[in-house]
Amino acid sequence: MPAPRTSAHDDRTERIMRTTVALAREVGYSNLGIEAVAAGAGVGKHTVYRRWSSKGALFLDSVLTLHASSLDYPDTGDVVADVKRQIYDAVDLLASDEVAPLFRALVAEAQRDDEVAAALVERFAAPQKAKTVARLAAARSAGQIAADADLELAMVTLSGPLYYLLLVTHEPVTHDVVDRIVDALFAGLTPRA
Amino acid sequence: MPAPRTSAHDDRTERIMRTTVALAREVGYSNLGIEAVAAGAGVGKHTVYRRWSSKGALFLDSVLTLHASSLDYPDTGDVVADVKRQIYDAVDLLASDEVAPLFRALVAEAQRDDEVAAALVERFAAPQKAKTVARLAAARSAGQIAADADLELAMVTLSGPLYYLLLVTHEPVTHDVVDRIVDALFAGLTPRA
Known part of the structure; x- marks a missing residue:
C-alpha cells in the first residue's frame, strides 16, 4: 500500500x-x-x-x-516476470493472515461509507493504477505489449481477479494462481494464428 | 442470480x-x-x-x-458477443440502483460472516462459474478459443474486473466498459505476430 x-x-x-x-x-x-x-x-x-x-x-x-507498502513494479526488462512479482507482493500482503481480515473489513466498510470508499481509491487503488499503467507503457514502448493494448483498463483486468478471489470466493491466492492469471491475460482467449 | x-x-x-x-x-x-x-x-x-x-x-x-436471475449465456455461435451479452445482464442487475446497495451489503457481510460467504459462493459464484466454463468449452470445441485456454480461471478473469469496479473503485460499469474488458481478455496483452 x-x-x-x-x-x-x-x-x-x-x-x-x-x-x-x-x-x-x-x-x-x-x-x-x-x-x-x-x-x-x-x-x-x-x-x-x-x-x-x-x-x-x-x-x-x-x-x-x-501496513504501508509501496507495491512498486520492478523493471527487469521482462514485463511478464515483473507483473507477476508485483502481484506476488500484493497478494502476500493482502492475503496474509495478518492483513487479510483488516483488508476485508476495510472493503466491507467502503460498501456503506462513501468517504471510506473514496479514501480507499485515493490512497490505494489510484496510486496502484498509475504504477501499473506506467510499467505497461514502458513495456509497450519496448514492443513487449500490443501497440493497441488498452492500458487504462490494465489495473482492472490484472487486479480484478485477485479481488474476486479475496473478497467473493475467498479462495487461496497462491503464486501459482497468480502465474496462471497473468499468463492468461497476456495470451488472451482468442487462438493465435 | x-x-x-x-x-x-x-x-x-x-x-x-x-x-x-x-x-x-x-x-x-x-x-x-x-x-x-x-x-x-x-x-x-x-x-x-x-x-x-x-x-x-x-x-x-x-x-x-x-432478485433471482438465471444469468445464462446465450449461444448464438459468436462467443465474444455471447459473453458480452451475459456480462451486460449481470451488470445491469448488480449495478442497478435497485440491487447495487443490496449486493454491496451482501459482499460486505460475507467479509465477516463465513456462512454468508459460503452461501454466496454456493448460490451465486459457483453456478455462474459452471455456466461460464460450459459456454467457453463449447467455444473451444468450435475453435473460437485457444486450445490451451485455462477455462477453470475464465470466471475469475471475466468477472473479477466487474467486481473490482463495483466493490473497490465504485466506478460506473457501462456496456462500453464491458466491451473493452472482454475485448482485452480475448486479445491478450502480448503482441500478435
Whole structure:
C-alpha cells in the first residue's frame, strides 16, 4: 500500500492507530468502538475525533499507514516476470493472515461509507493504477505489449481477479494462481494464428 | 442470480423476505434488525430464527431469492458477443440502483460472516462459474478459443474486473466498459505476430 500522505505522526497518533488495529484484530471491526480505542491509547475520545471524522476513517488510516507498502513494479526488462512479482507482493500482503481480515473489513466498510470508499481509491487503488499503467507503457514502448493494448483498463483486468478471489470466493491466492492469471491475460482467449 | 434452491415459499416466508429487503433499503443493512423485520412481516421473532440462523443468512436468502436471475449465456455461435451479452445482464442487475446497495451489503457481510460467504459462493459464484466454463468449452470445441485456454480461471478473469469496479473503485460499469474488458481478455496483452 502507498506511503501515508498524512502529516507528521506524533507518538500519540501512532499509538491510537496501533490500538485501533490491535483492537480490530481482537474483537472484529464491527465491535470496534472509538471509546475503547481512546481508552486503550490513553487519550480522550475528542482527541480521536479531532483527527478522524469517523470510525471508518480512523480504521482506513490505521490499516494503510501501519501496513504501508509501496507495491512498486520492478523493471527487469521482462514485463511478464515483473507483473507477476508485483502481484506476488500484493497478494502476500493482502492475503496474509495478518492483513487479510483488516483488508476485508476495510472493503466491507467502503460498501456503506462513501468517504471510506473514496479514501480507499485515493490512497490505494489510484496510486496502484498509475504504477501499473506506467510499467505497461514502458513495456509497450519496448514492443513487449500490443501497440493497441488498452492500458487504462490494465489495473482492472490484472487486479480484478485477485479481488474476486479475496473478497467473493475467498479462495487461496497462491503464486501459482497468480502465474496462471497473468499468463492468461497476456495470451488472451482468442487462438493465435 | 440463480433460482432459489430453498423449499416451497409459503406466503409468510415471502412476506418476511420482502420486509427484509424493504427495510434494508430504508435503514441500511447495518441498522436492519430481526425484531423490526418480524414486526413488519407480522410474525414472531422465533418464526424468523426457525428458518434463518442469522441476520446475514436471512438477508442473503432474501436478496438472492427476490432478485433471482438465471444469468445464462446465450449461444448464438459468436462467443465474444455471447459473453458480452451475459456480462451486460449481470451488470445491469448488480449495478442497478435497485440491487447495487443490496449486493454491496451482501459482499460486505460475507467479509465477516463465513456462512454468508459460503452461501454466496454456493448460490451465486459457483453456478455462474459452471455456466461460464460450459459456454467457453463449447467455444473451444468450435475453435473460437485457444486450445490451451485455462477455462477453470475464465470466471475469475471475466468477472473479477466487474467486481473490482463495483466493490473497490465504485466506478460506473457501462456496456462500453464491458466491451473493452472482454475485448482485452480475448486479445491478450502480448503482441500478435
